[in-house]
Amino acid sequence: MSEPLLQLEDLVIHIPGRPDGSALRFEVRSGQCWGILGPNGAGKTTLLHTLAGLRAPRSGGVRLNGRKLGGIPRRDVARQTALVFQDHHDGFPATVLETALIGRHPYLRPWDVESADDMAMARAALQQVDLAGLESRLVGTLSGGERQRLAIATALTQDPRLFLLDEPVSHLDLHHQVAVLEIVRKRVSKGCAAVMSLHDVNIAARHCDHVLLLYQDGGARWGPVNEMLQLQVLERLYAQPLVQGEAGGAPVFVPKG
Amino acid sequence: MSGRLATILSVLCLAAAAAIGISLMLGSVPVSPVDVGTVLTGGGDPLHQALVLELRLPRTLAAFATGGLLAVAGALMQVLLRNPLADPYVLGISGGAAVGALLSMLAGLATAVVSGAAFAGALLSTLLVFGLAHGTGSWTPVRLLLTGVVVAAGWGALISFILAVAPGAELPGMLYWLMGDLSHARHPGPAWIVLAIVVLLAWPLGRSLNVLARGALQAAALGVSVRPLEWIVYLLAAVLTATAVTLAGTVGFVGLIVPHMLRLVLGNDQRIILPAAALAGGILLTLADTLSRTVIAPQQLPVGVITALLGVPVFLYLLHRSR
Numbered sequence: 001m002s003e004p005l006l007q008l009e010d011l012v013i014h015i016p017g018r019p020d021g022s023a024l025r026f027e028v029r030s031g032q033c034w035g036i037l038g039p040n041g042a043g044k045t046t047l048l049h050t051l052a053g054l055r056a057p058r059s060g061g062v063r064l065n066g067r068k069l070g071g072i073p074r075r076d077v078a079r080q081t082a083l084v085f086q087d088h089h090d091g092f093p094a095t096v097l098e099t100a101l102i103g104r105h106p107y108l109r110p111w112d113v114e115s116a117d118d119m120a121m122a123r124a125a126l127q128q129v130d131l132a133g134l135e136s137r138l139v140g141t142l143s144g145g146e147r148q149r150l151a152i153a154t155a156l157t158q159d160p161r162l163f164l165l166d167e168p169v170s171h172l173d174l175h176h177q178v179a180v181l182e183i184v185r186k187r188v189s190k191g192c193a194a195v196m197s198l199h200d201v202n203i204a205a206r207h208c209d210h211v212l213l214l215y216q217d218g219g220a221r222w223g224p225v226n227e228m229l230q231l232q233v234l235e236r237l238y239a240q241p242l243v244q245g246e247a248g249g250a251p252v253f254v255p256k257g
Numbered sequence: 258m259s260g261r262l263a264t265i266l267s268v269l270c271l272a273a274a275a276a277i278g279i280s281l282m283l284g285s286v287p288v289s290p291v292d293v294g295t296v297l298t299g300g301g302d303p304l305h306q307a308l309v310l311e312l313r314l315p316r317t318l319a320a321f322a323t324g325g326l327l328a329v330a331g332a333l334m335q336v337l338l339r340n341p342l343a344d345p346y347v348l349g350i351s352g353g354a355a356v357g358a359l360l361s362m363l364a365g366l367a368t369a370v371v372s373g374a375a376f377a378g379a380l381l382s383t384l385l386v387f388g389l390a391h392g393t394g395s396w397t398p399v400r401l402l403l404t405g406v407v408v409a410a411g412w413g414a415l416i417s418f419i420l421a422v423a424p425g426a427e428l429p430g431m432l433y434w435l436m437g438d439l440s441h442a443r444h445p446g447p448a449w450i451v452l453a454i455v456v457l458l459a460w461p462l463g464r465s466l467n468v469l470a471r472g473a474l475q476a477a478a479l480g481v482s483v484r485p486l487e488w489i490v491y492l493l494a495a496v497l498t499a500t501a502v503t504l505a506g507t508v509g510f511v512g513l514i515v516p517h518m519l520r521l522v523l524g525n526d527q528r529i530i531l532p533a534a535a536l537a538g539g540i541l542l543t544l545a546d547t548l549s550r551t552v553i554a555p556q557q558l559p560v561g562v563i564t565a566l567l568g569v570p571v572f573l574y575l576l577h578r579s580r
Binding site: 049052053071073075076077078079082083086089090091092093094095096098099102103105106108110111125156208 | 260335336338339341460461462464465467468470471472474475477478479480481482520524525526
């Protein structure tokens with residue numbers, strides 16, 4: 001059995017004004033790809049931020065490589081964990097290459113400048129997400145999908161063990177959805193792990209091996225993907241009647257409408 | 258990166274030397290470049306020595322330091338507040354300094370006391386904003402900005418009050434101080450030391466500031482300890498601004514415009530912008546001050562008038578042709 005990268009120990013996330021949800025108690029091991037599913041406002045983003053150590057939980061805790069998350073210096077956390085945000089804010093103009101390069105920040109000491117290796121890593125990451133030709137473009141001129149792929153490239157440049165991805169395929173066209181998920185899949189098969197929030201059940205069915213369901217009322221269930229993605233369970237999760245089909249060996253769920 | 262930085266700084270250093278040279282040459286009695294060189298190396302006739310070494314050099318060095326201090330402070334404030342409109346005065350530091358300076362002018366105190374009172378006022382305002390923005394709740398750039406802007410408005414009201422009750426004879430001196438005036442700046446040494454120390458301290462923070470400019474959460478996710486970094490940047494900017502206003506009053510515009518000009522031309526890497534701002538701010542204010550004392554000589558203009566008159570068209574041009 002592979003080592004646990006991330007351990008959730010009776011974790012209750014803090015959402016202001018909401019009563020305590022279910023305590024989460026599971027492990028994310030290297031080689032696993034977890035999907036987080038749930039309706040809007042169920043706490044998917046808050047959970048990812050809590051797992052990255054950016055928000056304090058209401059109770060319980062998180063261990064990263066066996067160490068309590070709160071006790072690890074931020075720089076060390078950033079070397080092991082990359083978080084791709086749902087929204088991207090670009091305060092001042094920066095180029096695509098500069099933006100990918102900031103992924104090297106946790107590895108450099110204050111007086112270091114980025115080395116040729118760092119540049120090569122950033123360029124390779126941009127190549128992987130199909131942005132190789134846009135290196136000197138300003139980020140503000142990119143389309144939503146290109147901006148999203150750039151955020152993925154920054155995370156790849158960060159070279160973490162654990163990828164936390166908040167809606168990684170939003171804004172992406174079908175080809176790039178598959179391409180980005182394949183990149184994640186490849187890293188996971190090499191010993192990394194990924195936890196991603198998704199609004200598309202079918203992507204979770206196809207690309208994740210474990211699933212966490214977060215309910216509107218704070219309840220939660222988790223387990224292997226084939227046990228969790230059942231028609232009745234999902235209908236209750238989204239409060240929406242669904243139709244189940246099959247495509248390419250994986251179940252497909254479509255809203256009944 | 259380091260090669261590019263070296264090139265940019267070399268060019269700016271040459272330009273700085275040229276600006277300082279021009280400032281030493283021009284004035285009521287022009288001094289030729291050769292004579293300036295002779296005087297600086299210890300020779301020359303007594304008139305030139307007195308003109309260059311006693312009158313023009315201290316003022317020129319004060320102008321350069323003030324410009325550098327304000328430009329670096331502005332660059333730091335813009336990153337700290339993630340707001341391109343931020344300048345060194347936006348958080349009320351200059352207002353506090355102005356109230357201190359004007360009160361001591363009202364009391365008819367000596368120039369040295371006016372400077373001391375300005376520094377004390379700047380410090381008081383910094384601590385006030387620091388304490389109030391800290392508060393009990395969460396700390397955000399917006400909260401800091403609002404606190405600073407409101408404190409600045411309070412100082413503004415006090416300044417208007419002092420101007421309204423001040424005797425007519427005091428008003429020109431007060432207005433010159435408010436517009437920024439280098440004619441009384443005689444001791445630029447401490448300002449140069451502060452500028453050098455802060456630029457050396459801020460340089461290793463440059464990459465963290467690049468990340469911080471993309472937002473606090475993103476910076477934290479990349480391993481930056483955001484809160485301590487923000488307070489360090491705030492305190493550095495406050496020290497720079499307090500030093501500048503103590504030396505020359507509230508010279509406007511340099512702190513807002515120089516960082517933006519540099520960003521438009523050099524990109525947005527703070528490791529390049531911060532040292533470049535120290536030099537470019539110095540160059541701009543040295544040239545502006547030279548103009549302010551020669552353009553309608555023997556009368557002198559407050560240097561703030563020139564910085565705005567020069568800076569506005571140049572900045573608008575750069576903005577217009579930028580991508």
